[in-house]
Amino acid sequence: KKEKQDSVVENEESTMRTLSLLAVLLLVVASHPRNAANAHGGHRFGKEKLTNLRFYLHDTLSGSDPTAVPVAHGASTTPRPGDPTPFSSVYVVDDVLTEGPERTSRVVGSAQGLYASTGRHGLGLVLGIDFAFNDYNGSSFVVFSRNPVADGDGRELAVVGGRGAFRLARGFALLRTHYLNTGNGDAIIEYNVTLMHY
Structure with a gap:
């Protein structure tokens, strides 16, 4: 029973780590200049x-x-x-x-x-x-x-x-x-x- 509980805790921790990594990855992708255009109604900004x-x-x-x-x-x-x-x-x-x-x-x-x-x-x-x-x-x-x-x-x-x-x-x-x-x-x-x- 203890082994089963330890396994559940490890799975939850692994899931949390995976979700955290996915959240960071999404933030990086969304903030990339090519993708940031989508946050502005699809407008792409060229050089200033x-x-x-x-x-x-x-x-x-x-x-x-x-x-x-x-x-x-x-x-x-x-x-x-x-x-x-x-x-x-x-x-x-x-x-x-x-x-x-x-x-x-x-x-x-x-x-x-x-x-x-x-x-x-x-x-x-x-x-x-x-x-x-x-x-x-x-x-x-x-x-x-x-x-x-x-x-x-x-x-x-x-x-x-x-x-x-x-x-x-x-x-x-x-x-x-x-x-x-x-x-x-x-x-x-x-x-x-x-x-x-x-």
């Missing part, structure tokens, strides 16, 4: 690419056809003199992207999303915007980042994702203000973007 983009964003708050419209602001907000984007204001945007700084320059895409005025003591924004490009069949990258406008040129935004040709994008955008009307908030911003993507 580097893309640099340069364009101009036209953010228009004034006139009869603005591209940035205020949709909310705090009840106790006290606007700074001459500040068209007071602290706690939220704007929805559908801005035009052009090849050059002139509005008549070739349109290369659009930037849709929103930004909030988050600077209590100076102009600062937080952006959540999708930048889509005509030359890439509407593919886009996404910025979700703080934009310290008051810091001047060379400010940096984080690229946190993308779709289409810019799938899994990450990177950064360096901004330079080409034009800013402090009275009405209209601006033309130069973007120099570096993307890593698949």
